[in-house]
Amino acid sequence: MSAAVSGLVSANLESFGELCAVLEQLHKKKRHRPEQNKILANFFNNVRLKMTNSEGGKDATFFPILRLLLPQCERERNPYNLKEKKLGSLLVKVLSLNPKSIDAQKLINFSSVHSSTQESDFAWVAYFVLKNRFVQKSSILSITDINEMLDNIAKADVENKGILLDEVFSYAIRKLTAQEFKWFLRIILKNLKLEMSENRILGTFHPHATELYQTCSSLYEVCEKLKTSNILSGTESSDEAVVKLFLAVKPMLSERLDVTNIHQLPTSITYHIEDKFDGERFQMHMENGKFEYFSRNGRKYTKKYGSTYDSGSLTPDLKDCFSTDVHNFIIDGEMMGWHKRDQCFGCKGMSYDIKTITENSSYRPCYCVFDIIYYNGKSLICDPEKGGLPLKERLNILDTLFTDVPGVIQHSKRSIVKDSTDVLNALNAAIDNQDEGIVVKDVNSYYKPNKRNEGWYKIKPEYTDDTMVDLDFVVIGADEAENKRQGRAKSFHVACIDVKPGGARWVCVGRVAGGLARAERERVCAALQPHWRASRRAPPPPCLHFNKETPDFWVLPEHSIVFQVRATELIRSSSFGAPYTLRFPRVMCVRTDKLVSDVMTLQEFNQLVSTRSPVIKLSRKRVNETQLNQMQPMTLRRRVANLPQVSERFRTKTTGDVQVVSKALLDRKLCVISDEEDCKKVDLVKLIESHGGKHVENPGPDTWCCVVGRMTPLAKKRIEIQELDIVTASWLRSLPPSDTLCSLTPLNMLSMKRETRWQLSLDYDSFGDSFKDEIDENVLNKCLQNMQQSIYPTTKEKLKLDEQLFGDNNPFSFLRSCTIHIAKSPLHRLLAKMYGASVSDDFASLTHFVIPRDTSSEDVQNFKNDLNVKIVSDEWLEACFQEKRLVNDLDYIM
Ligand SMILES: Nc1ncnc2c1ncn2[C@@H]1O[C@H](COP(=O)(O)OP(=O)(O)OP(=O)(O)O)[C@@H](O)[C@H]1O
Numbered sequence: 001m002s003a004a005v006s007g008l009v010s011a012n013l014e015s016f017g018e019l020c021a022v023l024e025q026l027h028k029k030k031r032h033r034p035e036q037n038k039i040l041a042n043f044f045n046n047v048r049l050k051m052t053n054s055e056g057g058k059d060a061t062f063f064p065i066l067r068l069l070l071p072q073c074e075r076e077r078n079p080y081n082l083k084e085k086k087l088g089s090l091l092v093k094v095l096s097l098n099p100k101s102i103d104a105q106k107l108i109n110f111s112s113v114h115s116s117t118q119e120s121d122f123a124w125v126a127y128f129v130l131k132n133r134f135v136q137k138s139s140i141l142s143i144t145d146i147n148e149m150l151d152n153i154a155k156a157d158v159e160n161k162g163i164l165l166d167e168v169f170s171y172a173i174r175k176l177t178a179q180e181f182k183w184f185l186r187i188i189l190k191n192l193k194l195e196m197s198e199n200r201i202l203g204t205f206h207p208h209a210t211e212l213y214q215t216c217s218s219l220y221e222v223c224e225k226l227k228t229s230n231i232l233s234g235t236e237s238s239d240e241a242v243v244k245l246f247l248a249v250k251p252m253l254s255e256r257l258d259v260t261n262i263h264q265l266p267t268s269i270t271y272h273i274e275d276k277f278d279g280e281r282f283q284m285h286m287e288n289g290k291f292e293y294f295s296r297n298g299r300k301y302t303k304k305y306g307s308t309y310d311s312g313s314l315t316p317d318l319k320d321c322f323s324t325d326v327h328n329f330i331i332d333g334e335m336m337g338w339h340k341r342d343q344c345f346g347c348k349g350m351s352y353d354i355k356t357i358t359e360n361s362s363y364r365p366c367y368c369v370f371d372i373i374y375y376n377g378k379s380l381i382c383d384p385e386k387g388g389l390p391l392k393e394r395l396n397i398l399d400t401l402f403t404d405v406p407g408v409i410q411h412s413k414r415s416i417v418k419d420s421t422d423v424l425n426a427l428n429a430a431i432d433n434q435d436e437g438i439v440v441k442d443v444n445s446y447y448k449p450n451k452r453n454e455g456w457y458k459i460k461p462e463y464t465d466d467t468m469v470d471l472d473f474v475v476i477g478a479d480e481a482e483n484k485r486q487g488r489a490k491s492f493h494v495a496c497i498d499v500k501p502g503g504a505r506w507v508c509v510g511r512v513a514g515g516l517a518r519a520e521r522e523r524v525c526a527a528l529q530p531h532w533r534a535s536r537r538a539p540p541p542p543c544l545h546f547n548k549e550t551p552d553f554w555v556l557p558e559h560s561i562v563f564q565v566r567a568t569e570l571i572r573s574s575s576f577g578a579p580y581t582l583r584f585p586r587v588m589c590v591r592t593d594k595l596v597s598d599v600m601t602l603q604e605f606n607q608l609v610s611t612r613s614p615v616i617k618l619s620r621k622r623v624n625e626t627q628l629n630q631m632q633p634m635t636l637r638r639r640v641a642n643l644p645q646v647s648e649r650f651r652t653k654t655t656g657d658v659q660v661v662s663k664a665l666l667d668r669k670l671c672v673i674s675d676e677e678d679c680k681k682v683d684l685v686k687l688i689e690s691h692g693g694k695h696v697e698n699p700g701p702d703t704w705c706c707v708v709g710r711m712t713p714l715a716k717k718r719i720e721i722q723e724l725d726i727v728t729a730s731w732l733r734s735l736p737p738s739d740t741l742c743s744l745t746p747l748n749m750l751s752m753k754r755e756t757r758w759q760l761s762l763d764y765d766s767f768g769d770s771f772k773d774e775i776d777e778n779v780l781n782k783c784l785q786n787m788q789q790s791i792y793p794t795t796k797e798k799l800k801l802d803e804q805l806f807g808d809n810n811p812f813s814f815l816r817s818c819t820i821h822i823a824k825s826p827l828h829r830l831l832a833k834m835y836g837a838s839v840s841d842d843f844a845s846l847t848h849f850v851i852p853r854d855t856s857s858e859d860v861q862n863f864k865n866d867l868n869v870k871i872v873s874d875e876w877l878e879a880c881f882q883e884k885r886l887v888n889d890l891d892y893i894m
Contacts, residue, residue, distance in 0.1 A: 017139020477551025
């Protein structure tokens, strides 16, 4: 297809040289996102203009260009299977360089780590080494030519024709300029080094392109759908879901949830629990007996698993399992390894890769299906307007689609959640079984491609403090960072101590990269810097046992420090000194208080792995219900409505010696949301009981009211949503004993539900002044305070006013709708406030979390893990300030 497609845009329309010039500009402006966007948008507009003005150009497609701009999204061509090492040797061969020459050595032994400047990738090194050998000084090849050359490279790999490769490369060297060749190499390596995300490039191309790409993972389809003629005639829209058989849909993702925050899920919603399978996400497409398999990032694995019932390692076993009235479908699930002899699942850390296992492996693929995307010609995803069905209805279809064949294809089992105890029990069962965790899903959620916050939650033990066993290791090595901004080390090799009669030996157990905050990493690197020894110059001494994975630098423990490390599992490995290594490790803290001789001993480490199972889970401790009550404000995400009660034995209890002295709260249920600085929760509960009331752990429909002391994020959230009656803890503390039930007045309340508000409005005015009761000085003061407050309009009212006065954009308060946390710049904070933003440190209520543009990707990832809020670069704010309007933040999402 690709050659034909390449021809659709006229060869003369765009030369590769012009594209390279744009790429150069984008590369130069890589720290200036808005400028990059402008450059790219201008380029697209120019091409669009040329297309419409050219004969038949209205039907021309951007695909040949877009696939060069987004080489990492290339799915129409086979993989090139050319990495730096192979490319280096190929160039040396094609250019007939003396392999021992300095230039040839630079190409053959290229390593991004050891190259002289931070910016240099292989293409850049090749450019400098080879630029004088290029004869072509100006551009002569078109985009079509380049695509054809790439087709040939992909073909050469499939057909294993080295000659074809040599031909393409010698042609490229003769016909391309040195600069074009540099970009040609970057396209082959699928990394243009522009620091522009897929979404940003697609978003600049067309506002609907990103969404379309999520549903089909095909640039070709995106370009077809957004052809110039459609754009001009206004017929294009993203409303039509482009789910097509045999085109991969980007899978829906799960949001991380710490089980101790489970109460924060609204109880008005029904959830079910499923096992969290520890395999590889796969989609299966089928039409009339023809199958395709796609991995999570849209790569085809059909050859492996089989395109028909006659081929592959999975499809032949599916022959009789599908219902007879199904013609086509797309299903979503996890490809697991099934141990043929032991008849059980393996997990990802084990010594097989489900994508590449062969017949000889002890494992075979078993597809565990948890969703359906497409059924008998109809897409079932996205919102109802687009034909989407809620999960429970999709699952009704899925249940009838096939019958389980154990070890081949299985439905993911699910159970409806009745209360938080169910979730806890399921997680603890997963911990006991050494499983990865559980997944909790809103049964009414719609399938949203590539979306993470749409009703699916993954709950793993490691998200909860205290369930994991932390291990103390000493740093004995490091690998060098390509980018030295955060210090010299990219990752650290950590070891346990093996105490021997002749002296200690340090046995490396693995490598850890994540977990350290930027400043801390810098501090660690600075402290170790004087003691690092490069392994290339001086091999590590025998007391440091590394095995195959020798670090770039080693350090003696006496000069080193201790890391407290948390990992999800230990997996068998022959790469490091110990027979098991750490899976997904991260540094929890630097133990400056610990001597290196106090780290874990090899003996202790071996005890952990004494079962000899290939994977040892490090989540040892179960979660108990008391932990469920410890809210974690940082991950507070969703609206809280009627919440489930925790089981009786874990409720906050008084000692039982409370004397009931009043009937003010007789038989009423109250829920204490937060305590007061000087009055613990248990004391507030005692007060409730002394008035004859009952304390409940979570508010439900029969809860009379809630009590708030300290303004915790949870308390704020509950007050904000105005769905509960909430009184202040000071009201409870000053409640006088009484023989009759007390009543609530607006002045004591932080929040009211609608019915209460309506009822009280009969007796009180909007400032809390009673129509019938006399008031004292104290009450009068409070009413006056309310009057003052109510003079100021709410944000909502201000927004309305903005709209009336300024239409779409109020140039003086364009940030009014935003609640922003600004990590660094005080100036930005000031300006943001000046332009109407609420600047806040309350992570639960943020619309944007603004961080400096040069924040490391690791830190960005950490923020993403911890916060459910848009994380944007500070360039977004600058763009807003500059343009005096609320600039679309999409381009600035980190
Ligand atoms: N029952 C299930 N429902 C949905 N996803 C599941 C289920 N079981 C396993 N998964 C897998 O869990 C993955 C998410 O969990 P995990 O955090 O381990 O993966 P990740 O790749 O590290 O992160 P993420 O996929 O969330 O970016 C999903 O992509 C999916 O492949």
